Amino acid sequence: MLEHSLSTEASRRAIPPADSASASTTEPLQPDVRPERRRGAEVQWSAYLGIVIFVLIVTTFSIWIPDLFLTTSNWQSIAQTGAITAILAVGLLIPLSAGAYDLSCAQCLGFTSLVCSWLMIQGPRLSVPVAIAITLLVGLVVGLLNGFLVAFLRLDSFIATLGSTSLLLAGCILIANSEYLGPFPSDFASLTSGRFLGVPTICLYLAALGLLVWYVLEHTPLGRRIQATGANAEAARLAGLRTRRLIFGSLVASAVVASIAGILYASVIGTTNQNDGPPYLLPAFTAAFLGATQLKPGTFNVGGTVIAVYLLGTGVQGLQLIGGQIWIVTAFNGAALLVAVSSAQISERLRGDQAVSRMLRRFSSRSEHPDRLEA
Amino acid sequence: MPALEVVGISKRFGGQRALNDVSFTANRGEVHCLLGHNGSGKSTLIKVLAGFHQPDGDGRLLVDGASVPFGSPVEAHQHGLRFVHQDLALIEKLSVTDNLALGGTYIGKRWLSSRRENRGAEEVMRRLGITDVPVATPLARLSASQRAMTAIVRAVSQGGLPSVLVCDEPTASLSENEKERLFSLLRALRDRGVAIIYVTHRLHEVFQIGDHVTVLRDGRNVVDSLPVTSLDHGSLVAAILGREPEAFYTTPPAPSLEPVIEVEGLAGERVRDLSVTVHAGEIVGLVGLMGSGVEEALPLIFGAGATTAGEVRVRGRTLKPGHPDDAVDAGLVYVPGDRKRLGGFAHWPLSSNITVSSIPSVGPMKWLSRRRERASVLTYLTSFGVMPASPKAIFSTLSGGNQQKVVIARTQHSGATAVLVEDPTAGVDVGAKPAIYAALARIAGAGGAILLMTSDYEEASMICDRVIVLSAGLPVAWLSGDALTPDSILTASLRAHSDDGATADA
Secondary structure, eight states, rough: OOOHHHSSSSOOOOOOOOTTTTTTTTSSSSSSOOOOGGGGGGGGGGHHHHHHHHHHHHHHHHHHHHHHHHHHHHHHHHHHHHHHHHHHHHHHHHHHHHOOOOOOOOHHHHHHHHHHHHHIIIOOOOHHHHHHHHHHHHHHHHHHHHHIIIIIIIOOOHHHHHHHHHHHHHHHHHHHHHHBBBOOOOOTTTTOSSSETTTEEHHHHHHHHHHHHHHHHHHSSSHHHHHHHHHHHHHHHHTTTHHHHHHHHHHHHHHHHHHHHHHHHHHHSOOOOTTSSSGGGGHHHHHHHHHHHHSSSSSSOHHHHHHHHHHHHHHHHHHHTTOHHHHHHHHHHHHHHHHHHHHHHHHHHHHOHHHHHHHHHHHHHHOOOOOSSOO | OOOOOOOEEEEEEEEEEEEEEEEEEOTOOEEEEEOTTSSSSSHHHHHOOOOOOOTTTTOOOEEEEOOOOOTTTHHHHHTTTEETTTTTOOOOBBBBHHHHHHTOOOOOOSSHHHHHHHHHHHHHHHHOOOOOOOTTTTTGGGOHHOOOOOOOOHHHHHTTSSSSSEESTTTTOOOHHHHHHHHHHHHHHHHOOOEEEESSOOOOHHHHHHHEEEEETTTEEEEEEEEEEGGHHHHHHHHHHSSSOOOOOOOOOOOOOEEEEEEEEOOSSOOOOOEEETTTEEEEEEEETTTTTHHHHHHHHHTTTTOOEEEEEETEEEOOOOOHHHHHTTTTEEOOIIIIIIOOOTTSSSHHHHHHTTTSSTTTTTOHHHHHHHHHHHHHHHTTTOOOOOTTGGGGHHHHHHHHHHHHHHHTTTOOOOEEOTTTTTOOOOHHHHHHHHHHHHHTTTTEEEEEEEEOOOHHHHHEEEEEEETTTTEEEEEEEEOOHHHHHHHHHHHHHHGGOOOOOO
C-alpha cells in the first residue's frame, strides 16, 4: 500500500488549489451530498414489516383458534415444514447474491431425494452414510453442470437452469417411474426425527447451514466478492474480481445445499416420488425475494429469508387450521410477496433511496457475462 | 419577441436555495450557452424548464411570449420546449429509425414496413443536413456523435421545429472532430430559427458555437445573456468560480527510467499495433479521435477487451490477455470512463467501493471486520479529498467528481502502482477537476505510472508528460515538452495515418 508515500506530497507537480484537495481533511463529513439523500441512516420501517406481520399473524390466530394454534405440536409442525424450504432458500441466496438465478434448485432437491432413496432401498442398497455421500456428489455434479453452462458456456442463468430443471425432472421420472420409494432404514429416518430442547432436529440443520451461509455471504471477503458480482458484474470484473469463477462457485454451492435439503426431505417425509421437487420452487424464490426486503433491504440476506419462510409458513398453517381451502394457501404466498416488495419500494420512494428497486432492476436486466466492454 | 424568457425563478430544497431569482432571455436563431459548475443551480433550472420542478414564488416562463405553466412536462412540450439530456435517453438495442419514432410516431399506422420507416427517417435526417447516420443500425453500433445527433434530431422532429431546444452537455463524451459535426447540426437548427440553450462544462465550446452566455453561480445568474464577443476564457472561468483561476500545473522534470507498464504490438478490434512504455512517476496520455481505436486501448491493455496480438508487461510480468484479475494481481488497475456503469457499486458505501479490489483480511473465508475496513479507507478518503469523507456514505449520492475520486482511491488502496485512467474528468465540473488532477499527480509523485486516455486535449497537454496520438488504430505522433499543446494534439490527430513519418518512441 502506498499509505506512507501518499502522505509525502508529490512535489514534481504543482498541486492545485488547496481548497479542493487538502482542506477537506479538516472538515470531514457533509457538503456535496444532496440533502434529500442524507437520511440514509434512518430506519426504514418496511425493513421490519415482516417481523411485525409475523407477530400480527401469531396474535390473530392465537386469539381466534387458541386450542389449535397454541400447541407444541402445531409449532413443531410449522418449524419442521418451514425448515426444508428455508434450507433450500438459504442455498439459493448464494447464486442470487452473485446475480444468477438457480431455477433448478427445487428440482435438484426432488432429484437428490430420489437418488438417495434409490441408493438405499432399490439399487445397490448401500448403507446410509455411503448413500448420503454419493447423493451429495450427485448434487455437486448438478451444480458443476449449472456452473459450466452459466459461467463457461455463458448461457443466461435463467435459461440454463430452466434447462437443467427439465433434465433433472427426466431423471426423477426415470428413477421413480411414478412409484413411491420408501420406507427407509430407521437410522436414515433418525437423522431428522427427535427433538433438541423441544425443537425438531431438522431446525438444527437449518440453523447450522443458515449460520454458515450468513457468515460466508455477509462477513467474509469471499461473500463480499460474490455480492460485488451481483451488484455490478462489469464493475466487479474491472475491479479485478474473478466473476465467472464466483458465479460458477455460487451455482455449485446452491446445488449442494439443495441436495442436503433433498436428503433431509427424504428423511423427514419417509417416502419420495417424482413430484416432490417443484412445489418448493416458488416458496424458495418467494422467501429469498421477500427476505431481501427485510432487515437489509436490497440485499439478499439469510435473516430476512428465514423470517420470510416462517412468516409464510405460520400464516399458511393458521389458514389451514381454520379450515382454509388449498387455494387460500397459494394466494397467501403470492399476496405476501407482492405486499412486501411493493411496500419496500414505496417506503424507499418516500425516503428517496433505492435499494430494493435497484436489486429488482438488476434482476430484470441481468448481465452475467460482461466479458467484453462495449466500446 | 424572445423565444425564451425566464423571469425571476427561485427554488428552495429544504433550507437550501437552489435558484435565487434567475432571469435570462434567449432569442430565436441564437445559441445561448448556460454555464456554471455542479451545484450552481444549472440542473435545477433545466428541470424547472422541463416541468419536473415547480419553482417557488412568482417566477415566470415565457415561450414566444406565451406564458408556460410550471410543473408540467406536457405543457412544456406543447409550448415548444425540447430537451436533450446528457444521457441522451435513447435505446441502445433499437435502430436509429425506431429511436426517432419513440415518443413520436411511425409513418405506418397499421403495418410497419421497415423500408418505408427507414426511408422516412433518412429524409428527416437529410432535411437537417445529416447524411452519414445509417438509420437501420442499432444505436449501440454507432459512434458517440451519431448517437448525440440522433437524440437531437429526435427532439426536434416531434411535432415540427421547436421554439427552444435545451441541450445538456451533449458533447461530454465526444472528441474535437466529432464535436464539430454536432455543432454543424446545432448551427443548422439555429439558422432555422430555433433558440438553442447549450449547457456545457467545456469553455472553449462557448467560443466555438455560442452567441450569448449566461453563467449561474450559487443559484444566481452572475452573467446574464451577454454576447460571447464581449467575454474571454479568463473572464468566464472567473465568473464560474467566483474568483481568479489558478495555474494547475508546472512542467514536470524528467521521469525515472524504470519501466512499469510495457505494451508491445498490442492489437484488438480497432487498435492495430500499439506499443507504449510508461515509466515510474510518469503520466502518459493516449489521445485520438473517436474511431481511432483510442477508446478501445485501455480495456485492451487491461485485458478486458479482445486481444488479437501483442503483449502487456507490468514490472516485467507478462499479463494473461482476457483476464483483468491477472492484471490486478500484477498491480495494474483500471479506472473506467463510464463511472456510473463500470466504476462503482452504486448502492454500496464508499468503504466497500474502495476495498473491493483488495478486501482487508487474512484469507477469503476469514471474518471481515467492517470497522477495520472503514478505518483502512479513511486515509484514502481524506488524502484524495473525497467529499463527504465518510466511509458509510453511499456511492450514488456523491457528485460525479467525488465518485471519480473514490474509484481512483480504490486503485491506491489496492497498492497498485500502474494505473490506467479513462477520461477522468468527463462530466466533472470545473471546480472539481483540479482535485482529480491532484489525485493523479499524487500517484505519479509516489512512483506510480499512469496511462491516461482522454478526449480533452487541454487536459492532456496540461497533466501529461508525454502524449501519444492514435489514428486508425496506430500511434501516429509522440508529443512532449514544448511540442505538447492542445493545438499540436488536435493537428496530429487529424493527420491521416498514411502520412505518418514519426517513428521514434519518446
